[in-house]
Amino acid sequence: MSILQKIADIEAEMAKTQKNKATNYHLGLLKAKLSKLKAQLIEGGTKGGGEGEGFDVSKTGDARIGLVGFPSVGKSTLLNKLTGTFSEVASYEFTTLTCVPGIFKYKGAKMQLLDLPGIIEGAKDGKGRGKQVIAVAKSCSLILIVLDVLKPLTFKKIIEKELEGFGIRLNKKPPNIIFQKKDKGGINITHTVPLNNIDEDMIKSICHEYRIMNANISIRCEATVDDIIDVIEGNRLYVPCIYVLNKVDQITLEELEIVTRLPHNVPISAHLEWNLDGLLEAIWNYLDLVRIYTKPKGQIPDYESPVILKKERSKVENFCKKIHRSLVNQLKYALVWGKSVKHNPQKVGKDHELNDEDVVQLVKGQDNSADIQHSGGRSSLEGPRFEGKPIPNPLLGLDSTRTGHHHHHH
Template sequence: MAEILAKIADIEAEMARTQKNKATMGHLGLLKAKIAKLKRELITPASSGGKPGEGFEVTKTGDARVGLIGFPSVGKSTLMSILTGTESEAADYEFTTLTCIPGTIHYRGAKIQMLDLPGIIEGAKDGKGRGKQVIAVARSCNLILIVLDAAKPAHHKRLIETELEGFGIRLNKQPPKIAFERKDKGGGVFFSTAVQATHLDQETASIICKEYRIASCSIILREDATADELIDVIEGNRVYIPCLYVVNKVDAVTMEELELYDRLPHYVPICGRLEWNLDGLMEEIWDELKLVRVYTKPKGQIPDFKEPVILKGHRDSQHTVEAFCNRLHKAIMHNFKYAIVWGTSVKFNPQKCGKDHVLHDQDVVQIVKKAG
C-alpha cells in the first residue's frame, strides 16, 4: 500500500508541475488515468482471506438508505438517536461510535433506513483508520448526509468530499453523457462529439484508452465532458449519490458565521441537542430521495391511505404504472389491461392510463385486468 501511495504522490507532483494548456492536455489525461488505476488498487486490494470489518455488514431494509458521515464528534450519534429512537452511544470525545449502527425512520408512510457510520479521518481513502469500511457502506446509500460541526473549520467539508471521491462516490452529480463502447474488432479509437468539446479531443481520448489497454472502442460526447469524466466512464465503478450538508451545533456560532454556510448549496442548519430544524431536515431528506407514494384502490372500495406503495428512483421510468404493478407483484403485468388513476399526474380525475404513464406522489391507482 505504501508503494502505491508513493506512486500516486509522485504523479500528483508531476501534475502540479505541468502547465495546463492544449499542448499538455493529453499528458495530463494520461497522468489522471494512471492515478485512477492506482486508486482502484487501493479500493479493491487482493483478498487475503481475512474477516471483513466487524459491524459493517448491514442488511439493506426499508424503502431507502441514508448514511450519516462526518469527522469524529460532530453529533452524528445524537442526531441518529433523536430521528430513529435507536440508541447510538454519544459522548464528548472522539471515536465513540466504532461500528455501523442502523435505525429506521417512519416518515410519510415510508420506511427509511438510517446508518450512523463511525467518524472518518483524513486519509481514509488511503487505508487509514476504518475509513475503507465506512466509505464502502456509504456507496450503498441512496442519500448521504455529511454532518459538519458549525464551530469547526469549514474546510472539513472539502476534506470529506475528497475522501468520498477517492472511493468513486460522486456527490450531487449526474453520470457523464458519454456513450462508451468497447469493440472486439480493430479500428482504433473512434471519437465523436455532439457538442463543442473544450476539455477532450481525439488525442487525449486515445492516450487515456491506451493506458487502459483499450485498442478499439467508440466514444461519443453528448456534453462538454472532461478527461476525469471519461475515466469515470471507463472505470465503470462510480456511484452518483445525492448529498445534504447538515451543519450541526448552530447554537454555538454567531449569525455572521452561519451566513457563510448559507452560501452552500444543499445546506441544512440544525442543532441536534436542542432539536432545532429537524422537521426541515426530514423534508429535505424526503425531497432528495425522490420517493413517490402511490395508494391502491380495490374496485368498489375506498383507497388504502394507510399503507402506500413506495416507488424509488430518480428517473421517470421508475415511477410508471408498470413499476407500480411490479412492486405489488410481478405477475400483475401478465393480465394488465389498463389503470384508473386519480391525482396530479392526470388531466382528468379519474383517467384511464397505460403501463407507461408516469405517476406522481400521492396518486391513487386501480388496476383493471384482462377478462378471463
C-alpha cells in the same frame, strides 16, 4: 512497491506539477493512473480479517441514507434524534465502528439511516473497514455530510476528496458521453460540443493508459479529463448530497448568513433539535420519491401506508413490482385518481407514469370486474380531494360481485 506507495508518489508528483497548457497532458495521464490504482485498492487487496462484521446491513425501507462526517461533529446525536435508535455514545473521537442503521418514517416512507464510519480515516489506505464502507455507501440513495459549522470548509474538502476518490460523485449528473469498446478500427471520437478542456490526443492517451485500443466515443458535453476517466471506469455512483451544518447554536446570525451560502446546505442544531423538520423536508426533496396509495376494490384508499417509488421509476409497472413480482403479468389495467391523469379515475396501462399521491386500483386479467363507468351521475359522495378538486367517489359502482351476477335472473 505497494499500491499505497504508488498512489502517494503520483499524488506528490501532481501536487508539485504546475497547472498550465504544457503540463495539462502530463497531469491528465497522472489522473488516469491514479484512478486505476484507486480502483485496484477498492476491488483487490486484503481479504479476511473481520470482513463483513457490522456491515451486512440488509436494505430495508424505501430509501437508504448514508451519514458521513468526522467524529465529534454530532452525527450520533443526529442519528438518535431522527431515528430514536439510541446508541450510547460519549463525545470522544472515533466512537462508532460498526454500522448502526436507524429507521425513521417520513411522509409514509421508511428511511434507513446509516452512519458510515471510517470513510474518512483509513478507508483510502484499504486499511480498516474502508472497502465495506464504500460498498455500503454505494448503496445509498442520498448522502448527508455532517459538518461542524465552526470549521465547515476544511472538513468539507477532505470528505469530498475521499468520496470522489472512491468513485462517488456528489450532486452531479453523469457526463453525457457514450463510450463503446469495439474489436478494431482504433479510437474514434465525435463531439457535438467544442472540447475546450481536453483534446483528442489526450482522450486517446487516457484510453491507451487503460489498454483500450479500439473504441467509439461520442461526447455531448463540455468534457473534462475526469469525465473521460469516469466513463471508462464505469462504476461511478452519482448520488445527491446534503451538507448538514450542525451546531449552528454556537455561531452568530451574521456567521450563519455566510455559511449558508454553501450550496445544498441545511443548518441544524442536532443537540437542540433545531430545524430537524427542515432537514427532513430537504431529505424528502433530494430523494425524489413518489407516494402511491393503493385502493382495494370497493374500499377506501389506504392513506396510511403508501407504496413508495423513485420518481424515475414510477410507472404502474414499477408499482406492481414493488407490491409483488408476479402482479404485472396479471394486470389488465389500472384505475388512477390524481394528478397524473386527466379524468378521475382513468384507465391506464403498465407504462403510465404515476405522480406523487396518486390513488391506484389494479384490475387483474381474470377478474372481469364491472368497469368504473357504472357510477353514472350518482357521485353525490365525493371521493378523496386533490388540490381542492373533488374526485368521483371510487366506492361507487364498483361492487361487481353484485352487478356481475344479477342479470342472469332477469
